[in-house]
Amino acid sequence: MRPAPIAVALDAPDLETAAHWASLVTPHVTTVKVGLELYLRYGPDVIASVRGASGVRVFLDLKLHDIPNTVAGAARAVARLKPAILTVHAAGGPAMIRAAVEAVPNTQIAAVTLLTSLSEADLERVGIDGPSEDAVRRLSALAVAAGAQALVCSPREVAAVRAEVGPGITLITPGVRPAGAASQDQARVATPEQALADGADLLVIGRPITGSADPGATAAGIAAALRRVSAATGHQV
Numbered sequence: 004m005r006p007a008p009i010a011v012a013l014d015a016p017d018l019e020t021a022a023h024w025a026s027l028v029t030p031h032v033t034t035v036k037v038g039l040e041l042y043l044r045y046g047p048d049v050i051a052s053v054r055g056a057s058g059v060r061v062f063l064d065l066k067l068h069d070i071p072n073t074v075a076g077a078a079r080a081v082a083r084l085k086p087a088i089l090t091v092h093a094a095g096g097p098a099m100i101r102a103a104v105e106a107v108p109n110t111q112i113a114a115v116t117l118l119t120s121l122s123e124a125d126l127e128r129v130g131i132d133g134p135s136e137d138a139v140r141r142l143s144a145l146a147v148a149a150g151a152q153a154l155v156c157s158p159r160e161v162a163a164v165r166a167e168v169g170p171g172i173t174l175i176t177p178g179v180r181p182a183g184a185a186s187q188d189q190a191r192v193a194t195p196e197q198a199l200a201d202g203a204d205l206l207v208i209g210r211p212i213t214g215s216a217d218p219g220a221t222a223a224g225i226a227a228a229l230r231r232v233s234a235a236t237g238h239q240v
């Protein structure tokens with residue numbers, strides 16, 4: 004069975020747990036994601052640990068956000084780890100995004116639009132007026148014009164972003180929750196089936212998998228659900 008387009012967020016308190024989760028899910032998913040918790044605690048060595056013998060794709064979610072020169076330097080610093088994907092914040096602006104793209108030509112730069120943990124009320128509080136979809140579309144267009152090959156948005160906005168940027172850009176959606184699962188600190192969520200049907204290319208899923216009693220079986224179950232959507236809609240997984 005082909006692995007499903009899921010990036011499992013390995014937000015673990017220690018390296019052994021992260022590597023264990025990675026070994027359980029890698030038969031079923033294409034990608035594992037290393038975020039700030041693991042990278043700041045263990046540094047670059049974490050990448051080899053979670054990649055393991057399987058050589059699974061690693062998504063390095065550092066959400067870089069600084070002046071262009073600093074972001075370019077940071078991106079160059081992790082290039083030798085060969086992450087498949089590296090995140091920057093779209094709000095860093097076009098020059099910063101372009102600096103990251105030029106610094107790591109062999110890694111996909113993914114621009115994070117609006118964090119999926121922000122509700123419409125939160126967005127208003129931080130000065131983003133109007134529906135989240137409008138801001139996400141605007142940031143997506145800006146990021147793609149600056150050379151970003153991938154975008155991170157909530158599954159609620161993925162159809163609108165696809166309409167905005169067309170077919171060639173990889174759309175990555177955190178904020179994915181199987182039906183009935185708790186949202187936790189995520190605000191703009193949808194099910195894996197809905198995210199895929201609406202055009203997402205890679206679904207980021209963390210706690211619903213890693214917090215389950217059997218992460219391997221849970222990942223396999225979600226992967227099977229995505230294959231059913233793919234068979235029904237023709238959307239390739």
Ligand SMILES: O=c1ccn([C@@H]2O[C@H](COP(=O)(O)O)[C@@H](O)[C@H]2O)c(=O)[nH]1
Nearest residue numbers: 012038117118119177178207208209210
């Ligand atoms: O807008 C964003 C950008 C990144 N993330 C990251 O995705 C995972 C989600 O984990 P869950 O346990 O499934 O909530 C996490 O590592 C975030 O840092 C995001 O949630 N939203």
